[in-house]
Amino acid sequence: MNRKEATTEHAALAAEIAAHDIAYHQADAPTISDGAYDDLRKRILALEAEFPELAQSSISNKVGAAPSSKFTKVQHVVPMLSLSNAFADEDVHEFLGRVRRFLNLSADAPVAVTAEPKIDGLSMSLRYENRKLVQAATRGDGAEGENVTANVMTVKNIPQTLPSQAPDVIEVRGEIYMSNNDFAALNEKQIQDGEKVFANPRNAAAGSLRQLDSAITASRPLKFFAYAWGDAPELPSDTQFGVVQAFKAWGLPVNPLMVLCHSADELLAHYRKIEAQRATLGYDIDGVVYKVNDLALQQRLGFVSRSPRWAIAHKFSAEQATTILEAIDIQVGRTGALTPVARLKPVTVGGVVVSNATLHNEDEITRKDVRIGDTVIIQRAGDVIPQIVGVATRGANTVPYEFPKVCPFCGSHATREEKTSGKADAIRRCTGGLICPAQRVERLKHFSSRNAFDIEGLGDKIVEEFYADGLIAAPQDIFTLEKRDARSLKKLRDREGWGESSVANLFAAIEARRKIALDRFIFALGIRHVGETTARVLARTYGSAEHLREQMKIAAASEINDTRGELNAIDGIGDVVAEAVIQFFDEPHNVDIFDALLREVEPQALAAVASSSPVSGKTVVFTGALERMTREEAKAMAERLGAKVAGSVSKKTDLLVAGPGAGSKLKDAEKYGVEVIDENAWFVLVGA
Numbered sequence: 075m076n077r078k079e080a081t082t083e084h085a086a087l088a089a090e091i092a093a094h095d096i097a098y099h100q101a102d103a104p105t106i107s108d109g110a111y112d113d114l115r116k117r118i119l120a121l122e123a124e125f126p127e128l129a130q131s132s133i134s135n136k137v138g139a140a141p142s143s144k145f146t147k148v149q150h151v152v153p154m155l156s157l158s159n160a161f162a163d164e165d166v167h168e169f170l171g172r173v174r175r176f177l178n179l180s181a182d183a184p185v186a187v188t189a190e191p192k193i194d195g196l197s198m199s200l201r202y203e204n205r206k207l208v209q210a211a212t213r214g215d216g217a218e219g220e221n222v223t224a225n226v227m228t229v230k231n232i233p234q235t236l237p238s239q240a241p242d243v244i245e246v247r248g249e250i251y252m253s254n255n256d257f258a259a260l261n262e263k264q265i266q267d268g269e270k271v272f273a274n275p276r277n278a279a280a281g282s283l284r285q286l287d288s289a290i291t292a293s294r295p296l297k298f299f300a301y302a303w304g305d306a307p308e309l310p311s312d313t314q315f316g317v318v319q320a321f322k323a324w325g326l327p328v329n330p331l332m333v334l335c336h337s338a339d340e341l342l343a344h345y346r347k348i349e350a351q352r353a354t355l356g357y358d359i360d361g362v363v364y365k366v367n368d369l370a371l372q373q374r375l376g377f378v379s380r381s382p383r384w385a386i387a388h389k390f391s392a393e394q395a396t397t398i399l400e401a402i403d404i405q406v407g408r409t410g411a412l413t414p415v416a417r418l419k420p421v422t423v424g425g426v427v428v429s430n431a432t433l434h435n436e437d438e439i440t441r442k443d444v445r446i447g448d449t450v451i452i453q454r455a456g457d458v459i460p461q462i463v464g465v466a467t468r469g470a471n472t473v474p475y476e477f478p479k480v481c482p483f484c485g486s487h488a489t490r491e492e493k494t495s496g497k498a499d500a501i502r503r504c505t506g507g508l509i510c511p512a513q514r515v516e517r518l519k520h521f522s523s524r525n526a527f528d529i530e531g532l533g534d535k536i537v538e539e540f541y542a543d544g545l546i547a548a549p550q551d552i553f554t555l556e557k558r559d560a561r562s563l564k565k566l567r568d569r570e571g572w573g574e575s576s577v578a579n580l581f582a583a584i585e586a587r588r589k590i591a592l593d594r595f596i597f598a599l600g601i602r603h604v605g606e607t608t609a610r611v612l613a614r615t616y617g618s619a620e621h622l623r624e625q626m627k628i629a630a631a632s633e634i635n636d637t638r639g640e641l642n643a644i645d646g647i648g649d650v651v652a653e654a655v656i657q658f659f660d661e662p663h664n665v666d667i668f669d670a671l672l673r674e675v676e677p678q679a680l681a682a683v684a685s686s687s688p689v690s691g692k693t694v695v696f697t698g699a700l701e702r703m704t705r706e707e708a709k710a711m712a713e714r715l716g717a718k719v720a721g722s723v724s725k726k727t728d729l730l731v732a733g734p735g736a737g738s739k740l741k742d743a744e745k746y747g748v749e750v751i752d753e754n755a756w757f758v759l760v761g762a
């Protein structure tokens with residue numbers, strides 16, 4: 075696979091994952107099975123492993139979805155992150171291998187690792203101050219969660235106070251869940267009361283916790299397991315196992331199946347033991363979590379984007395069922411990708427009714443020869459859009475599925491770009507660009523979405539309606555809506571489902587976004603391959619929207635010049651991303667929209683990075699052999715301290731850390747007058 079293919083697939087996966095995240099975290103209504111979701115994540119991580127620049131723009135840096143607005147927000151002092159997944163035994167060996175390599179340990183050095191069930195509930199952070207429970211918050215997007223203190227106070231096995239040996243401040247983290255029996259009883263009652271039935275215990279737990287009336291939460295049988303911590307100035311032990319034992323001694327519920335292992339084989343043995351007990355535990359688990367026991371090693375290992383290097387979730391395999399494939403619908407995304415979606419005769423898989431599944435792309439359908447009318451095998455693990463594994467039995471009088479060659483929305487040719495390898499791209503794309511209503515409307519949805527302009531009241535459905543009625547055709551139209559409405563005879567307030575106050579709210583929400591952070595502005599443009607992280611990098615690098623546009627125009631004007639080189643030299647901007655950004659600004663349509671938008675909104679430059687560390691905001695390059703840390707560890711450390719780590723030396727570089735054997739980078743540093751220090755001086759500089 076070449077970079078272009080990888081990039082295309084990466085973008086499609088990212089979009090899919092983002093949609094699932096919102097369904098799962100905000101609506102408590104997952105649209106895909108956990109197994110299928112994990113497969114998507116696994117695939118995106120595999121792509122990023124091979125093409126690291128993709129990781130920069132990636133969704134895989136994100137956890138969950140931003141909190142909904144029912145509850146007040148809580149900023150997590152320590153972010154609540156997620157775990158990367160292992161599926162096969164080799165992945166577990168690989169995990170331990172990675173840990174050892176990162177720490178510079180020999181391949182057979184013993185590393186103590188804990189193993190415990192992965193509870194299928196929702197994560198919760200409990201803050202105790204002076205041994206009293208003062209705050210409970212959900213994970214939210216990892217940085218900011220919802221304040222659900224009043225509700226959590228009603229959970230019976232969560233202590234409201236901790237004993238005297240507990241420290242003054244500690245955030246205990248763990249999982250809120252509902253047992254299988256309690257879940258069944260609750261659903262029974264819901265049916266009797268004519269209320270909504272929950273799809274699974276996890277959703278029941280989430281729904282119960284999200285009640286505005288804590289009396290309702292109190293009536294729901296929620297439980298808690300403590301397995302981690304957030305803000306914790308003083309810890310009771312220097313190992314993972316020790317801290318959890320202390321939690322237990324303080325009266326916090328901990329899972330009895332946690333053990334300490336010393337090799338991959340021991341971990342795998344415990345995995346199988348837990349898997350064998352899975353059905354009789356009485357609560358849902360979806361895997362086994364492994365964590366490096368020594369907290370000092372955890373500290374050194376640190377994090378990579380959304381998850382710690384020191385832990386991994388080894389997931390159980392998926393559940394399968396068969397059903398009839400009734401239709402294949404084609405959706406067209408923001409970048410024109412045609413995505414096939416399987417419509418299924420509803421079937422229950424592991425307790426959840428499934429009626430849609432992903433078919434990935436054209437080749438996948440051909441490879442599996444999936445036909446409408448076939449009985450297909452579908453697969454989901456844990457929760458929610460499952461995947462079609464293959465055909466179980468061929469339906470009568472079926473014909474091979476013919477993938478559309480024109481866009482079902484605008485009739486433009488839908489083509490598969492030829493890749494440099496000469497092979498066709500996996501994704502067929504509508505060539506209609508901005509004449510394609512599906513692409514336009516998807517771009518508008520993206521523009522208004524939570525991580526972009528985040529315009530409350532202008533969700534996907536409303537965007538679709540407004541687009542269909544000609545009220546909004548391009549992003550800048552959002553900002554002229556009120557003026558036009560004042561002049562129009564057909565007022566928004568007269569629309570079905572609208573009224574004086576909802577219209578006023580919408581206009582207020584739009585007005586509130588006339589000032590917008592530059593990174594959000596850039597992200598909202600929907601430039602291919604530019605995710606939030608890349609948008610932030612661009613915002614920091616160029617400082618203003620005007621400057622970005624100017625520089626990109628210059629870059630487009632010549633093949634190889636300093637500006638293009640500069641864009642490439644920014645860590646996190648690979649060739650594909652650089653090309654996509656330049657191309658975007660080379661398209662007059664886009665520049666028109668960009669300029670029209672700038673007449674309506676004022677993007678705000680990002681605040682400087684907190685300058686508490688001597689290297690924060692600096693661009694650092696490491697070269698030569700490092701002896702006290704691995705290259706990966708060095709990079710992680712510098713980033714933790716707020717530095718940007720670049721792969722090559724340019725005139726923008728602030729510092730070169732050179733070990734023995736440094737070559738051309740050292741010469742470049744001399745050429746540009748960049749400060750050069752050795753590894754020991756680096757440790758002195760950063761005070762580590």
Ligand code: IVH
Binds near residue numbers: 154198
């Ligand atoms: S440790 C830094 N341990 O799984 C990450 N997580 O996919 C610390 N989960 O967000 C998490 N059981 O909600 C950990 N025994 C366990 C867990 C567990 C369930 C959840 C948790 C986390 C998610 C990650």
